[in-house]
Amino acid sequence: MSDTPSTARIPLQISQGCIVASIQVDLRPDVLATFQSDVLHLLRDSGARALIVDLSGVDTIDPEEFDALRRTSDMVRLMGALPVLSGLKAGVVSSLVDLDVNLTNIEATRSLDGAFALVGAMPDTRAHGHGRPIPTTDFDDADNPDTK
Amino acid sequence: MQGASRAVAKQAKWETEMAENTTIIINDEVVDSAELMELYKITAEDQERIRRLGKKAAGHMDRAFDEFYEWLKEESWFDEFFADENVLAHVKRQQHDYWQSFMTADVDADYVQRRHVVGEVHARIGLPLNAYFAAMNTFQEIFAHVMMDVIPGEDHAATLESMSKLMHLDSAIVAETYNRAFQDAMREQSDSIMAMSTPVTEIWDSILFLPIVGLIDSHRAREVMDSTLSKIADTQAQIFILDISGVGVVDTAVANNLFRITRATKLMGCESIISGVSPAIAQTIVDLGIDVGVIRTTGTMRDALALSFRSVGVEMTRTR
Structure with a gap:
């Protein structure tokens, strides 16, 4: 457990019109809260069509952490994009099932490639292809009045 | 000819009814002046005391008004509402009438109606309600002074009490009218917003x-x-x-x-x-x-x- 005063951020990048989040750090509550707001604002500003959360580097997820991810996914869906969990490890999945965590209504794939394929197979409902530029990652632009 | 005389009789009957009438309809609501009197515990004795004060203080009223306007000049809302001399003269006349009717202590439909109009006028020009209350308060203070001279002794306190009861009744009517005007404005606004807010x-x-x-x-x-x-x-x-x-x-x-x-x-x-x-x-x-x-x-x-x-x-x- 690191004691850095500033919240560690989960890096977000945009690839093929999707936000890709690669989880490399402990999913502490403050990390998850920052992640949630970063994702939603980037989603609004970029017009990305999906959020892919790469969990291949995560060995354990407790029910609270998973629930936070799930709620972020729900918000992403509300904003019209598709949330996908990718690379969940077998041990993580079995412990989640053992703990009776709600796993319905979640899109998941084994690999990043699978996630992109899934997003590609879904009809593109976002209008990003019609001239809206996808900006480079800029988390702090939270209160841009143009898009509010 | 007969029709005309009947109309005159009808008119006379209506007038006597009005004179005796204690109820009045304000904004679709029946206001009973007798009920109001009861609510503010104004008895025949109170009325008698106020009338007596009216008679005795008649010669001192000008002094009371002068004192009041001395006070009013110092207040922040004077410039905004009473700076115009014509307005001020009109207000003074109205105030004179108002206190004259107050001193009759005849709380009937007409009395209630006139207080209602006072409230309407104040609300329309946008005079703050607290300015009205401050003015009433000041008048009460001034009358208490005047009364020291004309009604000494035990009666002094009793008369003061009777007066404040009736002043509370007056203030309540005015405040109610303010409230009503405010609510009407709110309703009008929300209606118009509603009307323009559903353009499918x-x-x-x-x-x-x-x-x-x-x-x-x-x-x-x-x-x-x-x-x-x-x-x-x-x-x-x-x-x-x-x-x-x-x-x-x-x-x-x-x-x-x-x-x-x-x-x-x-x-x-x-x-x-x-x-x-x-x-x-x-x-x-x-x-x-x-x-x-x-x-x-x-x-x-x-x-x-x-x-x-x-x-x-x-x-x-x-x-x-």
């Missing part, structure tokens, strides 16, 4: 669009639903886009109102899309645990439009 537009064949700005309470949700449903019936629309980017706060009630609208449109064969879901609104909806169900939501109006075009089979291409 057909932006494309089979696609309806409604932007919502401000607050959605259950009353407004009903207006929205009514105008949307009748528009759907008129246009045979297949898609209804409800844009909520102008909605500041979404709570459980607001969300439920929105979802009720979308469920209703579905029954008419029209799919709803809620667009303009901002990060904040998305967070609130999920944090409140509101079940969105199968309703399609998008972050921007533009996405909703793209989705609708696809859904009704319209393809847009640039020609240049």
Whole structure:
């Protein structure tokens, strides 16, 4: 457990019109809260069509952490994009099932490639292809009045 | 001739009725002056004391008014409301009449009506209610001074008490009128906002669009639903886009109102899309645990439009 005063951020990048989040750090509550707001604002500003959360580097997820991810996914869906969990490890999945965590209504794939394929197979409902530029990652632009 | 004499008799009868009448209808409400007297515990003795004061103080009234206007000049609202000399002269005359009628202590329909008018005038010119109360308070103080000279001894306190009862009655009528004027203004405003706030537009064949700005309470949700449903019936629309980017706060009630609208449109064969879901609104909806169900939501109006075009089979291409 690191004691850095500033919240560690989960890096977000945009690839093929999707936000890709690669989880490399402990999913502490403050990390998850920052992640949630970063994702939603980037989603609004970029017009990305999906959020892919790469969990291949995560060995354990407790029910609270998973629930936070799930709620972020729900918000992403509300904003019209598709949330996908990718690379969940077998041990993580079995412990989640053992703990009776709600796993319905979640899109998941084994690999990043699978996630992109899934997003590609879904009809593109976002209008990003019609001239809206996808900006480079800029988390702090939270209160841009143009898009509010 | 006979008809005319009957009319005159009728008029006379009406006048006597009016003179004896204790009730008056103000803003569709019956106000009974006798009830008011009872409410403020004004007895015949009180009336008698006030009348006696009226007679004895008659010669001192000018002094009292002078004192009052000395006070008024120092107040902040004097310049705003009474700076004009004509206005001031008019106000002084009115005030003179007012206190004369006060000193008769004849609380009847006419008396109540005149206080009501005082309140209406004050509310219309926008004089703050606390200015009115401060003025009444000052008058009471001044009269207490005057009374020292004309009604000494034990009667002094009793008369003062009688006076303050009647002044409370007067103030209550005025305050009620203020309140009423304020409520009327509020209602007018909300009605006009309501009227211009549900412009359901057909932006494309089979696609309806409604932007919502401000607050959605259950009353407004009903207006929205009514105008949307009748528009759907008129246009045979297949898609209804409800844009909520102008909605500041979404709570459980607001969300439920929105979802009720979308469920209703579905029954008419029209799919709803809620667009303009901002990060904040998305967070609130999920944090409140509101079940969105199968309703399609998008972050921007533009996405909703793209989705609708696809859904009704319209393809847009640039020609240049």
